Amino acid sequence: MSKVLVLNASYEPLNITSWRRAVVLIIKGKAERIEHNGKLVYADLPLPTVIRLRHYVRVPYKEIPLTRRNLLHRDAHTCQYCGYAGDGLTLDHVLPRSRGGGDTWENMVAACVRCNVKKGNRTPKEANMPLQSPPRRPYSSLYFEVSRQVRSGIHQEWRKYVIGT
Incomplete structure (x- = not known):
């Protein structure tokens, strides 16, 4: 049905989960709803699109492969x-x-x-071919999935939680 962006207690994006898992985390009190799309799961529970965990979770840095x-x-x-x-x-x-x-x-x-x-065998400056945007290392492995969702127009509300989208 819908995907939900999960933020750490520090508002740092952690992962993307299903709406069902997000609702369970909210009901158990482990997360709070930050954004919703207006649709209702239950009478008084809007369908979340962004949730934030109440306690900080340490996540080891994961290098994104250059492919x-x-x-x-x-x-x-x-x-x-x-x-x-x-x-x-x-x-x-x-x-x-x-x-x-x-x-x-x-x-x-x-x-x-x-x-x-x-x-050819020249730099962009020598070839008089400027780059549209400077190449850089992506911020996180989550960046790819979030940017795809934002570019497709499905989850524009995620944009403010992720750097570089």
């Missing part, structure tokens, strides 16, 4: 040079590997084949 899929998702499947959003995107090194550029979040972007070939 083609994750890079394309970070860049919204859009060429970072011309804005083309379609099939056949490639990955481009901002500082070419032949010049010492490595495989890092900050040095790789999605690019269409045309822009990748046009840029």
Whole structure:
């Protein structure tokens, strides 16, 4: 039916859960409803879209793997040079590997084949092809799922709880 964003006691996003699990946490007093969509689960219980845990939960940091899929998702499947959003995107090194550029979040972007070939073995500045947005490491593994939900227009209320969406 609906997904619910779970926030730590510090308002930091923890995960996404089902509406049923969220309602159970609220009824047990382990969480409080922060946002709802107006639909009712029971007569006096609106369907939550964002809940906050009442007690802080320590979560170990989890590194997000640098994969083609994750890079394309970070860049919204859009060429970072011309804005083309379609099939056949490639990955481009901002500082070419032949010049010492490595495989890092900050040095790789999605690019269409045309822009990748046009840029060649140059930096964006040398090729006079500015990036639409600077490449950066995603904030958290939860970032991917939350950004997908926000971009699809389903959960716009999540935007204020997540950095960079």
